[in-house]
Amino acid sequence: MNPIELLIQYWPNYLEGLWVTVQLAGVGAILAAFLAPMLAIVRLNGHPVFSIPVRIYVSFIRGTPMLAQLFLIYYGSGQFRPFLQEWGLWSFFREPYNCAMLTFVISSTAYQIEILRGGLMGVPAGEVEAAKAVGMSPVSLYRRVIFPHAYRIAWPALGNEVILLIKASALASVVTIFDLLGETRLIFSKTFDLSAYLWAALLYLALTAVLVWGWRRAEILLSPQFFKSGRT
């Protein structure tokens, strides 16, 4: 079978897989984006009782393979089945999709904390002092001065993190999820045709390329003052 025939026969499978990959990486990154800012503040300015656990969490996640984290949650939760059933959580951990999503959120949160920490540290002290001098409350200080600047600094690094998450989401296929790689493995096992992987590779590259492009557009929207000279 030539590559084109394979694509004609299996394109619905690829699209379904692509959609699952986008969901896993997209929802994972967004949920992590809700958790990370608070924890980044704790990591930087919190009392040691809170900041040290955050540091250990970040170091642990960054120091272990995501596949091991996924297995720890997916297979490891089985060991606590009676307990989880009692709390009504077993129906959550039973589904590989939920476990994969949970792993991606936990992992991406740790990486985003590290990236935001860099961004927060890059905000000039003068801006913070000026905001305090005009009497801003701590909440509006963070909302109006610190985070807007920190996110502009961290934006490119956050884009890298989302790309890493898209790539890492391929691990979901190992726990029987039919994401893009999962569908591809199924197609390969039916056809033994290597072009099955070729199309998957092109789709992953296309997905990354779209993200890079969109991220760059968003960067220009976030900091138009840096791009006024006609350079895009």
Next chain:
Amino acid sequence: MFDLFAYGDAGWGDELLAGLGITLQLALLALPLGLLLGFAFSTLSLANSGSLRLVARLYTTTMRGLPEILTLFVIYNGVGVLLNLVMKSIGADPVEFSPMLAGVIALGMVFGAFAAEVLRGAFQSLDPGQTEAAQAIGMTPMQIFTRVKVPQVWRFALPGLGNLWINLLKDTALVSVIALDDLMRMTKVAAGFTKLPFNFYLAACLIYWILCLISEAGLAKMERHANRGVRRAGS
């Protein structure tokens, strides 16, 4: 609970240790291959010829954009299929492509693509005056490369390469999917046998974590050594 990890027939300590051995072996074999590819493609990406630069760019963009596990499957299945086609055409019996070799090649190729970018940056930050000075005193290109360029490129590239090494250590876990008996797979065997998956996967995570912490400490030491005698502003 600690007798689970005891050494010998009673516990799984020796099995996990054997798996750790395979993991380290894999990482230490992929590292030189990756560095070699990294040097080769960074040289290509700085070549005068536009088509050579394009080749380097295509390689680094593709390999960095694909999930590592996809690369691993392509190498494992692809080279296996090709190898058997070749064996068939010369009339020999089909052979089994070793997962270890597939793992080393795939991880080395991924490392090489990222390392090429790190090294390109490092080569570009070299002071051209130093190369010119070396030429002026009559050094051969090889001498310039090993005595002037590499020691400095090493210094610039070490932080980036260190991160890649830690990623490589973690990526070795992927080979467990193609049936290589590394730490991850031995953990899976032990978890299935004892019905205590949480304990064993947590132990595996801790082992990887310790490996990474040791690597970080070692890399910090290497960076201090590589930067000896460099004046730092403001300190």
